[in-house]
Structure formats: structure tokens, C-alpha cells
Amino acid sequence: MTYKKIPIPEIEAAKRKSQSDVFFTPVLFGGVFAIHADWWKKLKGFDPFLDIWSGEQFEMSFKTWMCGGEVIETPCSRVARVHRGSMNVPYSPRAAIERSMSNMPRVANVWMDEYKEFFFYRKPDRRFARLMTGIEQRFEIRQKLQCHSFDWFMKNINFNQPTYYPAVEPRSHAHGRARSQEHMMKCINRYDKKLMLSKCEGAPSISLTWRKEFIFDKDSQACLDVGSISKHDRKPIPTC
Structure with missing residues (x-):
């Protein structure tokens, strides 16, 4: 679960007349985006038990696509983010790793279905990370909104990824x-x-x-x- 930029699928590229035209994207680039307020409320926002940051863009992207929405990248857009008050959370590489140790497995468990095993295959130390607080509420969102499976997401939205980043990398020649x-x-x-x-x-x-x-x-x-x-x-x- 690392953001990677890959070429726009041919079916999407054919619709664009210039480099400034919008296009569908499977995953948000970071946590800076614009969203309709009613849609945000319907999706119940970010998982409140994701610690500070790390993984929230994956959760919001999976949730949006799988539950009936769309994620569109607008190359010439300008979106600003303002922190509310003092964060008082000093950044350090160690702290970032510790947050991803709990955040990423939580997102994988809630949204990735059987595909989560590919994540844990690469990150076996995260399988038993701290996950459970409030996790039932996230599964309830999937049920209430009748969201698609992650297999649907991979075959219909993120179908281009395996060409560049297969779930299991082939051996070297x-x-x-x-x-x-x-x-x-x-x-x-x-x-x-x-x-x-x-x-x-x-x-x-x-x-x-x-x-x-x-x-x-x-x-x-x-x-x-x-x-x-x-x-x-x-x-x-x-x-x-």
C-alpha cells in the first residue's frame, strides 16, 4: 500500500483532449482533496481510529469507488489545507512507521477482502497490529451502503495496476x-x-x-x- 503513479489507461487517455483534462484515478494522492459535504457524511468521513495520518487516502479511495462514488484527478486544480489549531505531533521517520503499522492493516482488513493477504505477504509483521477499536462500525458502513467487493474494485477500477505492480512479483530473469x-x-x-x-x-x-x-x-x-x-x-x- 504505497502510492505509485502509473500511466493513465488507454480508455481514459482517449477521452482527453489535453494534459489539463480530468481523468478517473483509483487512489487519491495524499489527503488533500475536494468532496461534496453530503457524500462525505454518507461515507462517515475518515475512519476516526486511523492514527494522525497514513492510510487515510487509501481508505477514502476504496470506500468512494466501492460504495458508488468516483475519484477524479484534476491536473490544474488548486486545493489548500489548513490545520485546525496546533497539531503538536512532531514528525519523525520512526513515528511514521509506527502509525503505518496500525493504520494500513486496519484499512486492509476492512476494505481489501481476500486481497489483504497480498499486503500481509509483503508485510507479515503487520498482520497482528492493533486493529479492533471501532472496526465493527467500518464494516457496518460497507453493509449499509451495499458496497462492491475489493475484487470488483481491482477488476473494474484498478485494472491497470497488475501490469506495472503485480500482487506477487515474477522472479528476475x-x-x-x-x-x-x-x-x-x-x-x-x-x-x-x-x-x-x-x-x-x-x-x-x-x-x-x-x-x-x-x-x-x-x-x-x-x-x-x-x-x-x-x-x-x-x-x-x-x-x-
Whole structure:
């Protein structure tokens, strides 16, 4: 449950005449959006037991689509958010992780049906997170509004995701050291976040993924790019 931007489906792209035209989107980008007040009340707003922030955009997106609404992205819109009073909640990476440890599993349990197992497969430590307070009320919303299943959501709204981010990633095509054809005793290595050729001994393993990306096995965010290797310059390693 990490927000990822993927290409607009062809059926949606064909309706647009310019880059400023609106389009349907499966999930909100963060918690800043505009919504009709009556619809907000009908959906019972955000889950009040989601702690501070983290996961609320998924809950609202799933709930909106599955219960009869639509989520539309407007590229040229401007929406402001003003905090009411003092938040008094200092941000820290550790605090963010702790909130997602309870918020994300709660959203998954309420809205994702059998698909929640894919989430817990990737995040097994979150299966037994603190969940139960008030959770019955969230299931009651689904029943009262006669909401669709999450399988319906994936097949009719978020059908484009598996092409780019499948629930279970296929195995890599190959992995190992990348040896130079010109200098057979040298392999691609990393030094200070830059690429270089050095002795193959100790060189990192690189995988050719199902996405046809060359990724360093010990750093899934660092990819090789055609333009990132030069005989003369040490180029920074691009982010995948």
C-alpha cells in the first residue's frame, strides 16, 4: 500500500483532449482533496481510529469507488489545507512507521477482502497490529451502503495496476555480476553512489527484473540506465 503513479489507461487517455483534462484515478494522492459535504457524511468521513495520518487516502479511495462514488484527478486544480489549531505531533521517520503499522492493516482488513493477504505477504509483521477499536462500525458502513467487493474494485477500477505492480512479483530473469566485454576481468561496481569498472572480485550482484530493469540486489532503488555508463565520466546511479 504505497502510492505509485502509473500511466493513465488507454480508455481514459482517449477521452482527453489535453494534459489539463480530468481523468478517473483509483487512489487519491495524499489527503488533500475536494468532496461534496453530503457524500462525505454518507461515507462517515475518515475512519476516526486511523492514527494522525497514513492510510487515510487509501481508505477514502476504496470506500468512494466501492460504495458508488468516483475519484477524479484534476491536473490544474488548486486545493489548500489548513490545520485546525496546533497539531503538536512532531514528525519523525520512526513515528511514521509506527502509525503505518496500525493504520494500513486496519484499512486492509476492512476494505481489501481476500486481497489483504497480498499486503500481509509483503508485510507479515503487520498482520497482528492493533486493529479492533471501532472496526465493527467500518464494516457496518460497507453493509449499509451495499458496497462492491475489493475484487470488483481491482477488476473494474484498478485494472491497470497488475501490469506495472503485480500482487506477487515474477522472479528476475537473471542475476549476477555485470562483466565488461572490453575488459573481461572487470565488472560494474559502485563507489560513492557512482558507477565504475573494477575487479570483479567483490563487485555487487545485479538482477535483470521482469520489468527489464537492471537493479542492484542490495539496493532495490538503484538501477542501471543506458545513459549512466561512460568510459570517461563516473555518472551518478539513477533511482529506479
